[in-house]
Amino acid sequence: MSQRPTLQTVARAAGVSTATVSQVIRGSGRISEETRKRVLRAVKQVNYVPDGRASAMRSGQFREIGLLIHEIANPFNAEVISGVSDHLENEGYLVSVLDSRDDPVRQRRHLETLIGSARGGLLWVPAQEGSEEVERLILAQRVPTVTFLRRPHSRAFDHVGIENREATRQATAHLADLGHRHIAFFGGDKDVESRLDRIEGCRAVLAERGLPPPVVWPCPDSKRAGLEHLGRLLQAHPRVTALVCNGDMVALGALQALLRSGRQAGSDLSVIGFDDIQDAALAMPPLTTMSVQPYQLGRRLARTLVERIREPGLPPASVAVPATLVRRESCGPPKTQKG
Amino acid sequence: MSQRPTLQTVARAAGVSTATVSQVIRGSGRISEETRKRVLRAVKQVNYVPDGRASAMRSGQFREIGLLIHEIANPFNAEVISGVSDHLENEGYLVSVLDSRDDPVRQRRHLETLIGSARGGLLWVPAQEGSEEVERLILAQRVPTVTFLRRPHSRAFDHVGIENREATRQATAHLADLGHRHIAFFGGDKDVESRLDRIEGCRAVLAERGLPPPVVWPCPDSKRAGLEHLGRLLQAHPRVTALVCNGDMVALGALQALLRSGRQAGSDLSVIGFDDIQDAALAMPPLTTMSVQPYQLGRRLARTLVERIREPGLPPASVAVPATLVRRESCGPPKTQKG
DNA sequence: ATAGATTGGTATAACGTTATATCAACTGTC
DNA sequence: GACAGTTGATATAACGTTATACCAATCTAT
Numbered sequence: 001m002s003q004r005p006t007l008q009t010v011a012r013a014a015g016v017s018t019a020t021v022s023q024v025i026r027g028s029g030r031i032s033e034e035t036r037k038r039v040l041r042a043v044k045q046v047n048y049v050p051d052g053r054a055s056a057m058r059s060g061q062f063r064e065i066g067l068l069i070h071e072i073a074n075p076f077n078a079e080v081i082s083g084v085s086d087h088l089e090n091e092g093y094l095v096s097v098l099d100s101r102d103d104p105v106r107q108r109r110h111l112e113t114l115i116g117s118a119r120g121g122l123l124w125v126p127a128q129e130g131s132e133e134v135e136r137l138i139l140a141q142r143v144p145t146v147t148f149l150r151r152p153h154s155r156a157f158d159h160v161g162i163e164n165r166e167a168t169r170q171a172t173a174h175l176a177d178l179g180h181r182h183i184a185f186f187g188g189d190k191d192v193e194s195r196l197d198r199i200e201g202c203r204a205v206l207a208e209r210g211l212p213p214p215v216v217w218p219c220p221d222s223k224r225a226g227l228e229h230l231g232r233l234l235q236a237h238p239r240v241t242a243l244v245c246n247g248d249m250v251a252l253g254a255l256q257a258l259l260r261s262g263r264q265a266g267s268d269l270s271v272i273g274f275d276d277i278q279d280a281a282l283a284m285p286p287l288t289t290m291s292v293q294p295y296q297l298g299r300r301l302a303r304t305l306v307e308r309i310r311e312p313g314l315p316p317a318s319v320a321v322p323a324t325l326v327r328r329e330s331c332g333p334p335k336t337q338k339g
Numbered sequence: 340m341s342q343r344p345t346l347q348t349v350a351r352a353a354g355v356s357t358a359t360v361s362q363v364i365r366g367s368g369r370i371s372e373e374t375r376k377r378v379l380r381a382v383k384q385v386n387y388v389p390d391g392r393a394s395a396m397r398s399g400q401f402r403e404i405g406l407l408i409h410e411i412a413n414p415f416n417a418e419v420i421s422g423v424s425d426h427l428e429n430e431g432y433l434v435s436v437l438d439s440r441d442d443p444v445r446q447r448r449h450l451e452t453l454i455g456s457a458r459g460g461l462l463w464v465p466a467q468e469g470s471e472e473v474e475r476l477i478l479a480q481r482v483p484t485v486t487f488l489r490r491p492h493s494r495a496f497d498h499v500g501i502e503n504r505e506a507t508r509q510a511t512a513h514l515a516d517l518g519h520r521h522i523a524f525f526g527g528d529k530d531v532e533s534r535l536d537r538i539e540g541c542r543a544v545l546a547e548r549g550l551p552p553p554v555v556w557p558c559p560d561s562k563r564a565g566l567e568h569l570g571r572l573l574q575a576h577p578r579v580t581a582l583v584c585n586g587d588m589v590a591l592g593a594l595q596a597l598l599r600s601g602r603q604a605g606s607d608l609s610v611i612g613f614d615d616i617q618d619a620a621l622a623m624p625p626l627t628t629m630s631v632q633p634y635q636l637g638r639r640l641a642r643t644l645v646e647r648i649r650e651p652g653l654p655p656a657s658v659a660v661p662a663t664l665v666r667r668e669s670c671g672p673p674k675t676q677k678g
Numbered sequence: 679a680t681a682g683a684t685t686g687g688t689a690t691a692a693c694g695t696t697a698t699a700t701c702a703a704c705t706g707t708c
Numbered sequence: 709g710a711c712a713g714t715t716g717a718t719a720t721a722a723c724g725t726t727a728t729a730c731c732a733a734t735c736t737a738t
Contacts (some may be wrong), residue, residue, distance in 0.1 A: 004480045006724060017688050022726060030686055047479030052455035053392045054724035057693045064435075064456060073421055075414075085438060094452050096403075096435040099424060116391035117403060141343045177603055203566050223621050259598070259623045282562050284598045284623075307399030345694060354717050360695060369716055393694035396723045 005046040014042035025050060028067075052094075064294040065093045065305065066114030067123040067178035070102040074221065076247065076275045076294050083298020084123060091306055093120060105128025115141050121305050124157075124305070125149045128192065144308045148301055150193060158198045158308050160301050164194050167290045167323035169202035171244050171272045173314060174288075174325055176209055180242040180270060184215040186254065187226060190248030195246050202244050215240055217252065226253020231261075231317075234269075241334040242270035248277045248289055255283050256331065271333040275321070296319060344385040353381035364389060391433075392678060395458075404432045404644065405453030406462040409441040411490075413560065413616045415586065415633050422637020423462060430645055432459060442623025454480050460644050464488045466497075467531065483647045486652050487640055489532060497647050499640050500658040503533050506629045506662035507540035510583050511610045513627075513664055515548055518672045519581040523554040525593065526565060527585030534585050537613070554579055558589065565592020570600075573608075580673040581609040587616045587628055594622050594669065604672060607669040613662070627669035636660060 007018040008099050013139075014021065015132055016035060023029035024039040031039075042048075069077055087093050096118050100107040107127040111134050114122060122138065122145040132153045138145055141157060146158040164180035167184075170223040177181055185202050188195035197328050202214050215237045226249065234240060245251035258265045265285055273280055276291030298323065308314070346357040356372060362368035363378040370378075374626040381387075381559050394466050406429055407613035410417055424434050431440040435457050439446040450473050451488060461477065478495060485497040507524075514522055524541050527534035534557075555578045560566040565588060573579060574579065579639045585588035597604045604610050604624055612619055615630030639660065645651070645664055 008724085019688060019690095019726080020686090022724095023687090026726080028726090030684090032686060035686080048475050049451050049454045049476065049480060051458075051724055052452070053396055054457075054693090055726075056725080057390075057392055057695090057723095058725045059483065062695075072424075073417060078412060078417060083530070086413075088450070089437070089499075094435055094437075094456055096433055098428070098433075099421075110428070112388055113391070115388045116394075117433055119390075119392075130610075137386050141388060185634075212578075221720085224506065227621060253621075256621060256623055279562070282566060282595060284595055347694085357694085358696080358718060358720095359716090362717090366694090369714095373715060374716080390694055393723090394696075396693095396725090397695045397697080399723080478691080 005048040006051070007048075009046050010039065010042045010048045013046055014039045018258065021135065033277065049199055062118075062120035063093050064118040065095045065121045065123065066099055067095055067097045068107065068114060068116035069097070069125045070100050070127055071098060072099040075082040075277045075279065079277060079294035080298040081132075083295040084302045085298075087148040087299045088306070089300035100125075100127045102127045107131070108134055108270055111137065114145060119143055121145065121309055123148065123301060123305060124152075126152045128189070130271040142312075144305060144312060146301060146308060147303045154268075155318075156316055158316050160195065160297070161318070161320045161323045162195035162292055162297075163320045165201035165204075167274065167292075168198040168244055169205050170323070170325050171263075171274070171290050172202045172205040174213075174215075174327075175242040175270060175272060176205060176211060176330065178242075178270065178331060181211050181334075182237070183211070183242045184237065184240045184245060185215055185232065186217050186229075186243045186245045187219050187221055187250030189220065190218050198244075198246060214244070217235055221247045221249050223249050223253040223256065226250035226262075227257045228253075228256045240269075242331070243272065245271065245273050248273040248275040248280045251287055251330075252279060252283055255285070255287065259284060264328045265334040267335055270334070272331055278324055279324075283330075285330050286287070287333045288328045289326055290319065291326045292321060292323045298302060343392070344387040346387075348385050349378065349381045349387045352385055353378045361462065370589060383639065401457075401459035402432050402460045403457040404434045404462065405457035405460070406434055406436045406510075407439055407446065407449055407453060408436070408464045409439050409462060411438040411656055412586065414616045414618065418616060418633035419637040419640070422634040422639075423641045424637075426638045426641035427645070430641075439464075439466045441466045441468075446470070447473050450476065454482060457628055458482055460484065460648050462487065462489075462644060465491045467528070472585065472634060478543075481651075483644065483651060485640060485644045485647060495644055495655055497655050499636070499643055500657070500659045501631055502659045502661045503536035504540035504543075506584055506613065506631075507537040509662070509664050510542050510545040511541045511553075514583065514609060514611060514670065515544060515550060516580045517581075517670060520550055520673075521554075521576070521578040522550070522554055522581045523576060523579045525568075525572065525582045525584045526554050526558050526560055526589030529557050529561065537583075537585060553583070560586045560588050562588050562592040562595065566596045566599075567592075569593045569596040576673070577600035579608075581670070582611065584610065584612050587612040587614040587619045587626060589617060590669075591622055594624070594626065598623060604669045605671040610672070611670055615665055617674050619665075620667065622669075623667050627667045627670045628665055629662040630665045631660060631662045655659055 007021050010021045011018045021039050026037050088095050098110040122143050124147050135154045148160040185199050217227045217233045251271050255265050256273050273287045273289030276289045280289050282289040346360050349360045351355045360378050362374050363370055427434050437449040450522040461482050463486050474493045475489055524538050556563045556572045590610050594604050595611050612626045614629030615628045619626040619628050
């Protein structure tokens, strides 16, 4: 029963040393054309595939990247991940994606696994809680790390975030320009920093224009939650005519709720989303939203990590990418306009 | 500048040998309570995390699983992956998910990466083309492998599939029972084996009941494609009153198309999906579909792989999981019934 | 013809672990 | 107080690579 082929297997088949085979495979060193061909033939013949683990260990070149995020299934995150994978795979890295579910215990376990196996680099969305203690761990291992979406405590990491405040400023201004006076901020879990920034942007614009402060209504960032909570929100605050949403998923849920109750998004209620996931453009009606281009965001994230890997000495950098208003059909002037 | 901590670092800090540290960490061998505590303190102090790579290489115990699939972004696949990850992570494995995009070149490249780095096991949906040649590669490495959804050429792999034919039999029978006579099979790429099986099931029921054979209308398995193709299908075949869809995504697209043109799914056109992704229940109207419980399917897949890893000697097994009809609101009797 | 450079390859040690063998220091037994 | 048995630790080799040093053979220039 033959074992899996190693350099030894190939070397014996080609009648050369393992060092020679290694050089042929990596294209380094000085090898005659003749032996090169002979070795490559042997590689094919025995179905040899290099052991990345051993190679990484010896050479110190790690090609495995870990991505730890709070919710894989969320479509926004999925699109980001897709961008990350595309870019890193093209650069020859292997990406392992793990889901912390925003649970500190799971986060710690996954992080230890990644640090132990994916020493090439780390892309990390810190969980809502218990992230401070694990930062020490990452720092001690000197794994190139880029955090994103949520800020860690330590400033030693590169970070890619979103211009949350400015984004909701634009969104709210757009609704106010349309004539809306009673605006709600809809969705998101209570203490998430990015959400608080978004609420801030919304509140600021309303204050500047002398309009009443937003009704703030938290709920999970899912379509189902948006669908279920919209009715309650409108019942509690019947004067609200427009929604700034914390994410496209709750916005899409709100759209569904309107559809089910026979109301028209865009006239009965204006809805503006956040993220611009693919489904936003396909909804009924197509969703006006603050686009952060999640796929492109993912690619940018990947680029940032690759640069960090190449230049470990550079001081940590932090960027915030802007969101742009994409006008579709879920917003319009309020139906009944009272002085 | 301190390097990342290794067994050496811990050993020096605790004043013992590396062998001792290793034994303490793995809980093997005979170690006094006193040294055990001393070592654990040192581990904490230097923030040591074991190198999974080196450990795996020496012990031959691989804890990294590769998952290669034709499209990660597809929600059905995403739910399957979620089930796989949950189960395998609980068993202490690290899962790397790669996307072949149904492209033979990408598939081969990814497969070599996985074989080289994720020697613990492989979960694989063979790409539409070019899969035969890479099977040799996998076989030669003796990596425990389970294929799913699509059958490979070799019968040497474990396989988990779906009872496609029986599923569309049920779906079609349901529509026929409601009184539909002109039924279309909607969606899916042309030569995919599973789709052909599904069409077969549909065709068989119609033949048994003396009804005309289904209109078969291929299109990509996406919401956008479903949305765009429905109009063309109905224009070309105006007598069609019901759709058996190749997946929930095209079905959801069809629902959107109806919504946009002011028609009622369930009365103007009956639509039955396939998969039962989470959005199916949230659609307008909620989608009747053949449920294969994607999350559970993923867990089952993971279990199958774990069993294969534990018992490498067992002969390869193949299972087909059944789909069950979930009645929601997108199906009803046809509007105009002609003899 | 001979020193020096070039070409084509090999031997060897190391990466961070763990399995195996080994060993010194105690125990208890008769 | 000599013997086996137990306890608690260590030295060493190996996993599959690759970086380094090295060497023999051939070539170039004087």
